[in-house]
Amino acid sequence: MADNPSVEAGLSAFTVTLIIRRFDPETMDEPVWKDYDVELYPTDRVLDALHKIKWEQDGSLTFRRSCAHGICGSDAMRINGRNRLACKTLIKDLDITQPIYVEAIKGLPLEKDLVVDMEPFFASYREIQPFLIADAKPKDGKERIQSVAQREIFDDTTKCILCAACTSSCPVFWTDGQYFGPAAIVNAHRFIFDSRDEAAKVRLDILNDKEGVWRCRTTFNCTEACPRGIQVTQAIAEVKNAILAGKPAIPAGV
Amino acid sequence: MSMEFQDGDVIDGVHYHQYDVVIVGAGGAGMRAAIEAAPKARTAVITKLYPTRSHTGAAQGGMAAALANVEEDSWEWHTFDTVKGGDYLVDQDAAEILAKEAIDAVLDLENMGLPFNRTPEGRIDQRRFGGHTRDHGKAPVRRACYAADRTGHMILQTLFQNCVKLGVEFYNEYYALDLVMTKVKGVDRPSAVVAYELATGEIHVFQAKSIVFATGGFGKIYKTTSNAHTLTGDGVGIVWRKGLPLEDMEFFQFHPTGLAGLGILLTEGARGEGAILRNASGERFMERYAPTIKDLAPRDIVSRCMVQEVAEGRGAGPHKDYVLLDCTHLGAEVLETKLPDITEFARTYLGVDPVYEPVPVMPTAHYAMGGIPTNVKAEVLRDNDTIVPGLYAAGECACVSVHGSNRLGTNSLLDINVFGKRAGNNAVEYAESASFVPLPDDPAKGVRELVERLRTSDGSERIGALRKELQDEMDRNAQVFRTDESLARVTETIHSLRERYQNIGIQDRGRRFNTDLLEAIELGFLLDLAEVVVFSARNRKESRGGHMRDDYPDRDDATYMKHTMAYLTGDPHSADAADHITLDWKPVVVTNYQPMERKY
Ligand SMILES: Cc1cc2nc3c(=O)[nH]c(=O)nc-3n(C[C@H](O)[C@H](O)[C@H](O)COP(=O)(O)OP(=O)(O)OC[C@H]3O[C@@H](n4cnc5c(N)ncnc54)[C@H](O)[C@@H]3O)c2cc1C
Ligand code: SF4
Numbered sequence: 047m048a049d050n051p052s053v054e055a056g057l058s059a060f061t062v063t064l065i066i067r068r069f070d071p072e073t074m075d076e077p078v079w080k081d082y083d084v085e086l087y088p089t090d091r092v093l094d095a096l097h098k099i100k101w102e103q104d105g106s107l108t109f110r111r112s113c114a115h116g117i118c119g120s121d122a123m124r125i126n127g128r129n130r131l132a133c134k135t136l137i138k139d140l141d142i143t144q145p146i147y148v149e150a151i152k153g154l155p156l157e158k159d160l161v162v163d164m165e166p167f168f169a170s171y172r173e174i175q176p177f178l179i180a181d182a183k184p185k186d187g188k189e190r191i192q193s194v195a196q197r198e199i200f201d202d203t204t205k206c207i208l209c210a211a212c213t214s215s216c217p218v219f220w221t222d223g224q225y226f227g228p229a230a231i232v233n234a235h236r237f238i239f240d241s242r243d244e245a246a247k248v249r250l251d252i253l254n255d256k257e258g259v260w261r262c263r264t265t266f267n268c269t270e271a272c273p274r275g276i277q278v279t280q281a282i283a284e285v286k287n288a289i290l291a292g293k294p295a296i297p298a299g300v
Numbered sequence: 301m302s303m304e305f306q307d308g309d310v311i312d313g314v315h316y317h318q319y320d321v322v323i324v325g326a327g328g329a330g331m332r333a334a335i336e337a338a339p340k341a342r343t344a345v346i347t348k349l350y351p352t353r354s355h356t357g358a359a360q361g362g363m364a365a366a367l368a369n370v371e372e373d374s375w376e377w378h379t380f381d382t383v384k385g386g387d388y389l390v391d392q393d394a395a396e397i398l399a400k401e402a403i404d405a406v407l408d409l410e411n412m413g414l415p416f417n418r419t420p421e422g423r424i425d426q427r428r429f430g431g432h433t434r435d436h437g438k439a440p441v442r443r444a445c446y447a448a449d450r451t452g453h454m455i456l457q458t459l460f461q462n463c464v465k466l467g468v469e470f471y472n473e474y475y476a477l478d479l480v481m482t483k484v485k486g487v488d489r490p491s492a493v494v495a496y497e498l499a500t501g502e503i504h505v506f507q508a509k510s511i512v513f514a515t516g517g518f519g520k521i522y523k524t525t526s527n528a529h530t531l532t533g534d535g536v537g538i539v540w541r542k543g544l545p546l547e548d549m550e551f552f553q554f555h556p557t558g559l560a561g562l563g564i565l566l567t568e569g570a571r572g573e574g575a576i577l578r579n580a581s582g583e584r585f586m587e588r589y590a591p592t593i594k595d596l597a598p599r600d601i602v603s604r605c606m607v608q609e610v611a612e613g614r615g616a617g618p619h620k621d622y623v624l625l626d627c628t629h630l631g632a633e634v635l636e637t638k639l640p641d642i643t644e645f646a647r648t649y650l651g652v653d654p655v656y657e658p659v660p661v662m663p664t665a666h667y668a669m670g671g672i673p674t675n676v677k678a679e680v681l682r683d684n685d686t687i688v689p690g691l692y693a694a695g696e697c698a699c700v701s702v703h704g705s706n707r708l709g710t711n712s713l714l715d716i717n718v719f720g721k722r723a724g725n726n727a728v729e730y731a732e733s734a735s736f737v738p739l740p741d742d743p744a745k746g747v748r749e750l751v752e753r754l755r756t757s758d759g760s761e762r763i764g765a766l767r768k769e770l771q772d773e774m775d776r777n778a779q780v781f782r783t784d785e786s787l788a789r790v791t792e793t794i795h796s797l798r799e800r801y802q803n804i805g806i807q808d809r810g811r812r813f814n815t816d817l818l819e820a821i822e823l824g825f826l827l828d829l830a831e832v833v834v835f836s837a838r839n840r841k842e843s844r845g846g847h848m849r850d851d852y853p854d855r856d857d858a859t860y861m862k863h864t865m866a867y868l869t870g871d872p873h874s875a876d877a878a879d880h881i882t883l884d885w886k887p888v889v890v891t892n893y894q895p896m897e898r899k900y
C-alpha cells in the first residue's frame with residue numbers, strides 16, 4: 047500500500063506468504079490451509095495483506111473488520127499462533143523469513159474462514175450485568191462526584207473493546223466453554239471498582255460461581271493477547287481479592 | 301392490494317417482522333434513540349456491525365457542553381461558536397437546541413455510567429477544542445467533556461451497556477438495503493425496512509410504524525480518511541434512491557491531523573492540550589493565519605493552511621508532503637494519561653514516538669456535514685418544509701443542520717446524543733398514535749433481485765479496483781481545495797466507474813457470510829453518494845467552510861447563504877448527472893447571529 051511516509055523514505059516491497067485456514071460451511075467438511083503470496087511493505091498491517099488477497103486474488107476470503115486501527119474489536123485472529131488484531135499487527139513485527147499463519151480465534155464456533163460465532167462470548171458478558179447500577183441520584187441534579195483517584199482504580203478495564211482476544215486465548219475456556227472467561231471478568235471489574243456503582247456484591251457473587259474467577263489458572267495468556275494493553279490477569283486477581291475481602295473503599299478526597 | 305402476515309412468518313423464504321419502532325444503526329445515535337424507545341414501544345435495532353464495533357467508538361477528543369465546570373461558559377457562547385464555526389450555514393434554531401440540551405446530554409451519560417475524566421473536585425473535567433471560545437471569540441474555552449482520548453469508545457460502551465440493561469432487541473450483522481414505500485392516497489409512505497442477514501444470506505422485512513435511520517457517515521468515498529471501512533453511507537444512499545432529498549452534500553470535513561499517508565486520526569484534543577503544528581523549518585505557521593486562537597482555529601481553516609504550507613514548499617519529510625504535529629513539550633505524563641491512544645497510534649503505525657519526535661500529519665476526510673435533511677424533531681423532510689411522517693434520521697447520516705458547512709470538534713458526539721434522543725422519543729410518540737402502513741405486494745423484491753444479480757455476477761470488473769479508483773480520484777480532485785476543472789474531472793471518472801460497476805463480477809457465490817457481495821453493494825452506495833457530493837460541489841460557486849473553491853475563493857452570502865437540496869429525479873444510470881440529479885435551495889434559519897467575516 048506504500049502510503050506510509052517511512053515507506054516512501056526508502057523501504058521496498060517484498061513478497062510474503064500467508065497461509066490461511068480456510069473454511070466454507072457450504073462446501074467443506076473440514077478447514078484447510080491455503081497459501082497466498084502477497085506483495086507487502088514492512089509497515090503494512092496483516093489486515094492490509096488480507097484485503098490485498100480479498101480484493102486482488104480471492105474475493106471469497108471472509109473476515110470481519112471495520113475501524114482498521116485497533117479500536118472496534120472486529121478482527122481478533124490467531125496470527126502465527128498468537129491472538130492479535132490483524133489491523134494492529136505490522137508485517138515488520140513478524141518474522142518475515144517464514145510464512146505467516148492466520149486462522150480464526152479458538153474456542154468459539156467457526157462460521158467461515160476467519161469468522162467465528164461471537165454470541166457465546168457476548169452471552170457471558172451480558173451475564174455479569176455490565177452496566178452501572180446506582181439508584182441514588184446526585185442531589186443537585188448534576189453529575190455524581192467521583193475523585194480522580196476513584197476513577198483511576200478502574201481506568202484500565204474501561205479500555206476493553208470486546209474483541210475476545212483474551213477469552214479465546216485462555217486454555218481454561220478452550221476446554222470449558224461455560225467459563226465466563228477473562229473479558230467478562232474485565233467488564234465486571236470495570237463496574238465492581240467504580241465508586242458510583244452499588245451492586246458490586248451481586249457481580250462478585252456471580253463470579254464466585256464454579257464457572258467464575260476461581261477457574262482462572264493465571265496463565266497470563268489473556269494479558270499477553272490483549273491489544274489494549276489491559277492488565278487482564280491483574281484485574282482477575284483484584285476481583286478474586288474483592289470476593290474474599292469485599293470491594294475496597296477508595297477515599298473520595300485523594 | 302397489500303400483504304398480510306404475522307410477526308415471525310416466513311413467506312417464500314423471506315422473514316417478516318413487525319415492530320412499533322425500527323432503528324437502523326447501532327452507533328451512538330441509534331443506541332441513544334433505542335434507550336428512549338425500547339422501554340416505551342416495541343423496538344428493534346438493525347445493525348450491520350455488532351453495536352460496539354460502530355465507528356462512534358473511534359471518536360477520541362470529547363463532547364461539547366457548557367457545563368462551566370472549570371471556567372465560565374454559557375450555552376449561548378456555544379451556540380455562537382457553532383454558528384460561526386459552520387460559516388453561517390447553520391440553522392440557528394437547531395444550534396441553540398444543540399447547545400442548550402448539551403448539558404443534560406452529558407449529565408445523562410454520566411448518570412448512565414460514563415467514566416469521564418474528573419477535576420480535582422470530582423466533577424467532569426473539560427478541555428479546549430478548536431473553535432470553542434469564551435464570549436464570542438475572545439479566547440479558547442474549556443468546553444469539551446472527555447474520557448482520556450477515548451471519549452467515543454466510552455460513549456459507545458456506555459450506551460451499549462444501557463441497551464443490555466434495558467434488554468434492547470438487536471439484529472446484529474443485518475444489513476438494511478432498502479426502505480419500502482407504499483403509496484397511500486397518492487403519497488409514498490414508509491412502511492418497512494428490508495435487511496439482509498449476513499450469517500445466512502436470508503432476507504428480512506421489518507414493518508414498522510416509525511423508522512429511524514442512524515447509519516453514520518460515508519468517509520469511504522475518499523482514500524485518506526479517519527473513517528472505518530464500513531462507513532459507506534448505506535442509509536443515506538437508501539434514502540437517496542427513494543427520491544428523498546439530500547442536503548449540503550458538498551460539505552465534507554477534512555480533519556487537519558490524520559497520520560500522514562494513513563489518515564488515522566490524531567484528535568484535536570492534542571492541540572487542545574497544547575500541541576503545535578509546525579512546517580519544515582519548525583515555524584508555528586498557524587500564528588500567521590489565525591493570530592488569536594492559532595492552532596485551535598476550526599478544522600476547515602487549519603486544513604487549508606496545512607495544504608497551503610505544503611503547496612508553497614514548506615512541507616516536511618523527504619517529499620515535503622506533510623507538516624508536523626509537535627507534542628514533545630507536553631511531556632510523557634500528559635501524553636500517557638490524557639492522550640494515550642493517539643500516542644500509541646503514532647508509535648504503532650508510523651514508528652514515531654510523540655514524546656520525543658513531532659508526528660507527520662496531513663488532512664484526512666473525516667465527517668459528512670451533509671446528509672438526510674431533518675427538522676429539529678429529527679423528522680425527515682421530503683422537501684424544504686414537508687415531513688415524511690414516521691421517518692426519522694439522526695447522527696452523521698442526518699443534516700439538521702447544526703454543523704452548517706463546517707462542524708466544530710466535539711459537536712458530533714453531542715449531535716448524536718441530542719438528536720438521537722429526540723429521534724427515539726419522537727418515533728415513539730408517532731408510533732403510539734399511528735397505525736402500520738400496509739406493505740405493498742412482495743416488499744422484498746428489490747433487495748432479492750439486487751442480491752441475486754450481484755451474487756451471481758461474473759463481469760470482468762473487480763470491486764476493489766473500482767473502489768480504489770473512486771477513492772484516489774476523490775482525494776486528488778474533490779478534497780480540501782476544489783475547482784470547477786478538478787470537479788469536472790471527478791465527474792467524468794465517477795460516470796465511467798458507474799458504468800463499469802454494471803459489469804462487476806464477484807467470486808463468492810455462497811449465502812453464508814458473503815462479504816464479497818456486501819462490499820459490492822456498499823460500493824454502489826459510495827458511487828451514488830460521490831456523484832451527489834461532486835454535483836453539489838460544482839454548483840456552489842463560492843468558498844464556505846469545508847467547501848473551498850480555488851476558483852471562487854470568497855464566501856458569497858448574497859447568492860449562496862442557503863442549503864443545497866439534491867433530488868434524484870431521473871434514471872440514475874443516465875450518462876450526465878444533470879439528467880438525473882436536480883438541485884434546489886433551502887433557506888438557512890437565522891435567529892440571533894447575522895453573518896460576519898470569519899476571523900480567528
Ligand atoms: C476517528 C474519529 C474521531 C472522532 N472524534 C470525535 C470527537 O472527539 N468528538 C466528536 O464530537 N465527534 C468525533 N468524531 C465524529 C463522531 O464520532 C461521529 O460523527 C459519530 O460518532 C457518528 O455516530 P453515528 O451514530 O451517526 O454513526 P456510527 O457510530 O458510525 O454508527 C453507524 C451505525 O450504522 C450501522 N449501519 C450502517 N449501515 C448500515 C446498514 N446498511 N444496515 C444496518 N446498519 C447499518 C452500523 O452498523 C453502525 O452501528 C470522530 C470521528 C472519527 C472518525
Ligand atoms: S480485555 Fe483486552 S483482549 Fe479481552 S476483550 Fe477486552 S480488549 Fe479484547
Ligand code: FES
Nearest residue numbers: 112114118119133
Ligand atoms: S478493524 Fe477495528 S480493531 Fe481491527
